[in-house]
Amino acid sequence: MTQLALVIDLNTCVGCHACVTSCKEWNTSGQAGPMVDKNPYAAEPTGTFFNRVQSFEVGTFPNTQTVHFPKSCLHCEDPPCVPVCPTGASYKRPEDGIVLVDYDKCIGCEYCSWACPYGAREIDEQQKVMKKCTLCVDRLYDESLPEAERKPVCVLSCPTSARIYGDIHDPESEASKAISDAGGYQLMPEWGTAPANHYLPRRKVSIAIHEEDLQRVDNPLRKEDRGPRKPTTRTTLDDSTSW
Amino acid sequence: MKPAISVILLTTLIGTGQGLFLAFYSAEWFVLLGILRPPLNDYSGHAAALSVLLLALGLVASFFHLGHPERAWRAAAMWRSSWLSREVIALPAAMLLILGYVLLKLSAMDSIVLVLGESIPISISTVVGFGAVLAICALFVCTAMIYACLKFLRQWHSPLTVLNFLLMGCASGFTLASALASYSQDGRFAYFVGMAIFLTLAALIFRFATLLRNKGLRSPSSLQSAIGVHHPTIRQIAQGAMGGSFNTRAFIHSYGASVVRLARRGFLVLGFVIPLLLLQISDESSTLICSLAFALQYLGLLAERWYFFIEAEHPQNLYYQMIS
Ligand code: SF4
Ligand code: SF4
Numbered sequence: 001m002t003q004l005a006l007v008i009d010l011n012t013c014v015g016c017h018a019c020v021t022s023c024k025e026w027n028t029s030g031q032a033g034p035m036v037d038k039n040p041y042a043a044e045p046t047g048t049f050f051n052r053v054q055s056f057e058v059g060t061f062p063n064t065q066t067v068h069f070p071k072s073c074l075h076c077e078d079p080p081c082v083p084v085c086p087t088g089a090s091y092k093r094p095e096d097g098i099v100l101v102d103y104d105k106c107i108g109c110e111y112c113s114w115a116c117p118y119g120a121r122e123i124d125e126q127q128k129v130m131k132k133c134t135l136c137v138d139r140l141y142d143e144s145l146p147e148a149e150r151k152p153v154c155v156l157s158c159p160t161s162a163r164i165y166g167d168i169h170d171p172e173s174e175a176s177k178a179i180s181d182a183g184g185y186q187l188m189p190e191w192g193t194a195p196a197n198h199y200l201p202r203r204k205v206s207i208a209i210h211e212e213d214l215q216r217v218d219n220p221l222r223k224e225d226r227g228p229r230k231p232t233t234r235t236t237l238d239d240s241t242s243w
Numbered sequence: 244m245k246p247a248i249s250v251i252l253l254t255t256l257i258g259t260g261q262g263l264f265l266a267f268y269s270a271e272w273f274v275l276l277g278i279l280r281p282p283l284n285d286y287s288g289h290a291a292a293l294s295v296l297l298l299a300l301g302l303v304a305s306f307f308h309l310g311h312p313e314r315a316w317r318a319a320a321m322w323r324s325s326w327l328s329r330e331v332i333a334l335p336a337a338m339l340l341i342l343g344y345v346l347l348k349l350s351a352m353d354s355i356v357l358v359l360g361e362s363i364p365i366s367i368s369t370v371v372g373f374g375a376v377l378a379i380c381a382l383f384v385c386t387a388m389i390y391a392c393l394k395f396l397r398q399w400h401s402p403l404t405v406l407n408f409l410l411m412g413c414a415s416g417f418t419l420a421s422a423l424a425s426y427s428q429d430g431r432f433a434y435f436v437g438m439a440i441f442l443t444l445a446a447l448i449f450r451f452a453t454l455l456r457n458k459g460l461r462s463p464s465s466l467q468s469a470i471g472v473h474h475p476t477i478r479q480i481a482q483g484a485m486g487g488s489f490n491t492r493a494f495i496h497s498y499g500a501s502v503v504r505l506a507r508r509g510f511l512v513l514g515f516v517i518p519l520l521l522l523q524i525s526d527e528s529s530t531l532i533c534s535l536a537f538a539l540q541y542l543g544l545l546a547e548r549w550y551f552f553i554e555a556e557h558p559q560n561l562y563y564q565m566i567s
Contacts, residue, residue: 010472020483044486049382054562056466058474070468070482071562084392086318086328105317108310110493111327114244117395117464119559122489128310185471188558190463191395199471 001096003169005196007178013162015068019154026153031138036125048124050133073120073133074195075099081112086188087188103129117191245496246552252304255544258295261379262416268372268432275363282429288348295341296417330385340375344368383409398457398555410446418540423534432527440522447515469561479565494557506550514543
């Protein structure tokens with residue numbers, strides 16, 4: 001069975017929101033219909049987004065680190081949001097594990113959003129239906145796109161390649177390898193939702209620099225204490241010869 | 244959670260309607276069994292009609308909760324997995340059966356279909372009424388399970404939720420029945436009042452027990468498990484939206500601690516203590532006192548349902564602690 005998912009590397013995410021804007025751009029102009037964008041240039045801008053980047057400060061000043069944390073639907077393997085939906089509008093595709101909402105069936109009762117512990121679902125205030133990340137399902141199988149672009153737009157747009165896309169049930173996929181090599185983890189594992197999206201943990205990135213790294217101790221010039229020849233003021237052969 | 248007004252109205256109105264029907268239908272059986280004296284003029288058809296009206300009002304209120312009420316019929320589809328879907332089936336089923344009971348009682352069509360033990364005549368309306376009782380019980384369970392089945396809303400995820408919905412619905416229904424009985428000078432008044440007092444007291448005990456239980460609850464989730472960074476000090480500095488989002492508008496309330504405390508005390512006093520005192524001092528001729536008891540109890544139960552939402556802590560709020 002296939003389970004498509006994203007693996008997000010918190011080490012490389014710089015919080016630039018490129019995934020947020022490209023997600024909104026693709027999905028607002030795509031199959032899903034427009035996504036609300038209220039007061040975009042005024043105070044209190046708000047609207048529907050499938051993906052958001054949040055920022056957290058970890059530690060106490062001055063020893064702090066900023067963690068940028070992109071958050072979207074995690075396409076849980078045991079999604080609590082699906083069985084509660086009374087209309088069947090919310091469903092998990094058996095073929096690739098993507099959790100989707102059928103906007104033509106949704107009655108906007110909000111019950112699924114109560115059942116998602118991650119706050120990944122949002123009611124669209126214009127269409128009055130529940131919306132959430134589709135993993136760009138309308139790109140993944142589109143044969144009119146070059147094969148390299150059959151990926152979620154957020155993955156393509158990320159300038160630091162912090163987002164890896166793949167089948168986490170295929171141990172050979174880039175996503176699975178990233179999870180096993182870098183200790184990928186799931187959010188709120190305590191609820192047993194088994195999120196398909198994983199996050200790669202922050203690691204220490206400082207290195208120690210010693211004096212001898214800057215100046216070679218075994219520099220042969222230094223060792224024999226013989227510097228380069230000094231410029232001379234005497235006339236040389238070049239000055240006296242004319243031809 | 245932020246209280247949803249339409250849901251508060253829905254659950255309290257249908258609870259009272261269901262309780263009211265149970266009151267009159269059970270009294271009817273006690274009359275059949277010869278335990279209670281029959282009323283001079285049988286108005287149980289009208290009482291049941293009031294019960295249908297309350298259920299219908301609840302249904303109307305629930306439509307205001309939907310983004311697409313015109314598609315509401317679709318909500319019956321997933322009854323195999325969704326308690327909400329089951330409620331959507333149980334509510335009209337209960338309404339139809341009670342309506343059938345009303346029509347039989349108010350028309351001349353009601354007739355005796357069998358005689359139990361040679362002395363207890365069972366009429367068609369009694370049989371239909373029994374069906375209504377089953378639907379009402381199913382409806383109580385479905386309504387409460389909508390909340391109780393959400394396992395990470397720990398304040399709701401308990402059998403106490405189902406018990407509370409059942410007891411509070413029945414208590415308000417029997418209080419209303421007492422008011423109607425005293426207005427109609429019905430000899431069964433003592434039964435209604437006795438049951439109303441018993442149910443209100445039981446509802447108070449279990450609601451109080453729930454408050455105590457919820458006080459000691461600790462969520463297993465924290466900001467650490469929410470973002471997977473295991474450091475004791477984490478502070479949110481941006482939530483990815485400056486003007487708020489659905490997540491802040493639908494889940495996070497802005498009522499201060501004093502308002503919440505007032506609501507808690509208010510619902511305990513209005514919903515339970517005062518109605519208990521009023522019912523205690525009422526007698527067959529005190530229609531006004533019983534009506535007052537019902538009105539205050541209903542107000543109290545509205546406050547109770549409001550508090551029920553405020554009480555529940557949604558783990559998604561961990562991600563929405565600071566806008567910037
Ligand atoms: S993250 Fe939320 S909306 Fe997405 S599948 Fe999991 S429970 Fe459902
Ligand atoms: S809001 Fe839509 S998708 Fe969510 S539970 Fe209701 S009908 Fe299903």
